[in-house]
Amino acid sequence: MNAGSISGGHGAPGIEIYYDPERNDAVVRWGNALGGIVACADGGNTLGACVAAAAxxxxxxxxxxxxxxxxxxxxxxxxxxxxxxxxCRPEDGQP
Incomplete structure (x- = not known):
């Protein structure tokens, strides 16, 4: 699924962003967990509490x-x- 594109100025887009909603590998799970930790910390909790509650x-x-x-x-x-x-940082290609 093409999630969007960014134009570099004139002509065709310089960058196209694709998103696979079915993908569920180590990098996707890591990104989701980090997003949850950051959202938790932005909500006023300590980083320690957010990591403790993270998936x-x-x-x-x-x-x-x-x-x-x-x-x-x-x-x-x-x-x-x-x-x-x-x-706890996965490498690309990990299942």
Missing amino acids: VEQSCKDEFVRLSGLADELAAFDAVFLTAGGP
Whole structure:
């Protein structure tokens, strides 16, 4: 399904965005979980509370708590969920 396009100026669109509503791989689930965590935090909850309530593996929550004790919650969130090679950031192609 073509979800939209962005024109680069004149002529045909420079970028077309496609969306597959049937796709449910590790990257999609990760993106959905991150969206929920961010929405929760934007709603006024702490990042720790939002991760605790998130639909992620318990091992991700445990690692977040462990790293939060060594640094701050934002650094822990980055290390666990956002950094390439992090324990809870999937690689493209994972089921």
